[in-house]
Amino acid sequence: MKVKVFYHDRCFDGASSAALFSRFYAERIRNDVEFVFSGLLHRAGSLFNEADFDGNENAIVDFKYSSSRKITWWFDHHQSAFLSPEDAAHFEQDQSTRKFYDPDFKSCTSFIATIAEQRFGFNPASVAELVHWTDIIDGALYKDAKTAVEMKEPAMQLTMVIESTQDHEFIPRLIPLLATKPLAEVVRAPFVAPLLPPLLERHRNSLEVLKSRIESRDHTLFFDITDHDLEGYNKFVPYYLNPESIYSVGLSKSSFRVKVSVGSNPWAPSPPIVNLAKVCERYGGGGHARVGAISFDVNQHKEAIKAAHEIVDELRASARSSLSGPVT
Numbered sequence: 181m182k183v184k185v186f187y188h189d190r191c192f193d194g195a196s197s198a199a200l201f202s203r204f205y206a207e208r209i210r211n212d213v214e215f216v217f218s219g220l221l222h223r224a225g226s227l228f229n230e231a232d233f234d235g236n237e238n239a240i241v242d243f244k245y246s247s248s249r250k251i252t253w254w255f256d257h258h259q260s261a262f263l264s265p266e267d268a269a270h271f272e273q274d275q276s277t278r279k280f281y282d283p284d285f286k287s288c289t290s291f292i293a294t295i296a297e298q299r300f301g302f303n304p305a306s307v308a309e310l311v312h313w314t315d316i317i318d319g320a321l322y323k324d325a326k327t328a329v330e331m332k333e334p335a336m337q338l339t340m341v342i343e344s345t346q347d348h349e350f351i352p353r354l355i356p357l358l359a360t361k362p363l364a365e366v367v368r369a370p371f372v373a374p375l376l377p378p379l380l381e382r383h384r385n386s387l388e389v390l391k392s393r394i395e396s397r398d399h400t401l402f403f404d405i406t407d408h409d410l411e412g413y414n415k416f417v418p419y420y421l422n423p424e425s426i427y428s429v430g431l432s433k434s435s436f437r438v439k440v441s442v443g444s445n446p447w448a449p450s451p452p453i454v455n456l457a458k459v460c461e462r463y464g465g466g467g468h469a470r471v472g473a474i475s476f477d478v479n480q481h482k483e484a485i486k487a488a489h490e491i492v493d494e495l496r497a498s499a500r501s502s503l504s505g506p507v508t
C-alpha cells in the first residue's frame with residue numbers, strides 16, 4: 181500500500197511536516213506501507229495535478245487545501261490556506277476527522293505533533309528536537325537577527341540546504357532522516373555534508389549583494405535581486421543589515437517563477453500592523469500575517485515588479501502614518 185505525502189517544497193517546516201506525518205502514520209495508523217514524498221511549490225497557475233494523487237492515501241502537509249476526493253489527510257497552519265471560499269466551505273463540511281487546520285501554530289510540524297498526540301495517541305518525545313526547531317525557524321523566534329543569519333545550528337544549515345536545493349530527489353531522501361535522527365547527525369550524512377560549504381559561501385555573498393541593493397525608506401526595505409541566482413536567500417539578512425526596518429519587499433527569480441517576498445522584521449523597533457497575508461492574497465499569493473509571498477510566472481516579470489512597487493508604496497505609507505501618530 182502506497183501513502184503519498186505532499187509537502188511544502190524547499191521549506192524546512194514542509195520537509196519536517198512530511199517527516200513527522202510519515203512517522204506518526206507508521207506508528208499509529210499502519211506500518212505495512214511505502215511512503216512516497218512529493219514537494220509542492222507555490223507558482224502562478226494551478227498548484228495541484230489531480231493525476232499526481234495516486235497513492236492509496238494522499239496527504240498534504242504545510243500547504244494549501246485541495247478539495248480533491250483523493251486527498252485523505254491534510255494539515256496546515258498558513259493563514260492563506262484556502263484557494264477559494266468554496267475550498268474553505270468544503271473543509272468545514274468535511275466529516276473525515278483527518279483534515280486539520282490551525283493558523284495559530286508557529287509550525288505545521290508542531291501542529292501535526294499536537295494532533296497526532298491528542299487524537300491518535302502518538303508519543304512525540306522522539307521528534308521533540310524537530311518540533312522545537314521548526315517552531316523557531318517557521319515562527320522566526322530567534323533572539324536576534326544575528327542569530328538568524330549566523331547559520332550555526334544544524335537546523336539552520338538544513339534550512340539553507342532545503343531552501344536552495346535544485347535536486348528533486350534530495351528532500352525526499354532527507355525526510356526519513358529528519359523523522360528518525362538527531363539534526364546534528366542529519367547534517368553529517370554523506371549526501372548532505374558536502375552541500376554545506378558552497379552554500380555558506382553563497383550565503384556570505386548574498387549579504388554583499390543585498391547590502392548593495394536594499395533601498396531603505398520609511399522603515400520599509402525594497403530590493404530586486406532577480407539578476408542574481410539567489411532564490412532561497414536567508415530571509416532575515418535584510419533585517420540584519422537594516423535593524424531600523426519594519427517591512428521588506430524583495431524580488432527574486434528562479435527558473436520557473438519571479439517571487440515577490442513580503443516580510444516583516446521580527447526584531448523591529450515597532451511592530452508591523454499590516455496583515456501581509458491579506459496583501460499577498462490580493463495579488464494571488466498568500467502566507468502568514470507577518471510574512472507572505474506572491475509567485476509570478478517567469479514571463480510575468482513586469483507584473484511582479486509592478487506588484488512589488490505597489491506593495492512597497494502601501495507599506496511605506498502605513499509605516500509613515502503609524503510612526504507619526506494619527507493624522508489630524
Ligand SMILES: [Mn+2]
Nearest residue numbers: 193242288318
Ligand atoms: Mn509552515
